[in-house]
Structures are given as structure tokens and as C-alpha cells.
Amino acid sequence: MLTPQAFADLQVFLDDVISYAAVTIDGKTEKYPIYRREHLEDGHTAIFIQITPENAAGMTVQEVQLFNKNNQPWAVKAEKIPLEEVQEGVLYRFTFKFLEEEV
Numbered sequence: 001m002l003t004p005q006a007f008a009d010l011q012v013f014l015d016d017v018i019s020y021a022a023v024t025i026d027g028k029t030e031k032y033p034i035y036r037r038e039h040l041e042d043g044h045t046a047i048f049i050q051i052t053p054e055n056a057a058g059m060t061v062q063e064v065q066l067f068n069k070n071n072q073p074w075a076v077k078a079e080k081i082p083l084e085e086v087q088e089g090v091l092y093r094f095t096f097k098f099l100e101e102e103v
């Protein structure tokens with residue numbers, strides 16, 4: 001069985017391995033930095049990306065990806081998030097939680 005320290009180490013691994021995000025808006029993919037990382041009390045690790053295109057009016061966020069340090073995709077999520085105002089943006093959050101299961 002994994003110890004609490006093992007789970008804490010896995011959270012640190014997530015912090016270390018995830019390097020940046022790529023966001024597709026209206027068919028165009030751009031690189032975004034990781035805005036914030038949090039270790040939540042319930043054991044989840046949250047990775048935040050602040051998506052703020054220059055002219056957001058009428059645009060749609062179609063996909064958000066996380067990449068590792070080797071520029072390999074690590075997590076991918078299809079979306080359909082409309083941006084209606086010129087100054088509008090999205091604070092997007094991926095959450096991860098490691099679970100142990102006996103088989």
C-alpha cells in the first residue's frame with residue numbers, strides 16, 4: 001500500500017513534468033504558460049491555464065492540452081467554450097488525483 005508520502009511525491013511529479021499548455025481557439029493552436037498549480041486538501045492536484053486571446057469576441061475555445069518537458073502531449077480535453085466579449089477570457093483547470101486500488 002502506498003503511504004501518504006508516496007501520494008505527496010506523485011503530486012510533486014505532476015508539478016515537475018507538466019511544462020506548458022496549448023489551446024485551440026477557432027482552429028488556431030497557441031502555446032500558453034501554466035498560470036498556477038495547487039495541491040488541494042482532497043488529494044487532487046490542479047493545473048490552471050489563463051486563456052486570454054487578444055480579441056475574444058465571437059471566438060470558441062475548442063481544445064486544451066498539457067505538454068510535458070519533452071514537448072509530448074500529456075493531457076487533452078475537447079471543449080466548446082464560447083468567448084463573447086472582446087475582453088473575455090477563461091481560467092481553465094485540469095485536476096488530477098492518484099488513487100490506489102487493490103486487484
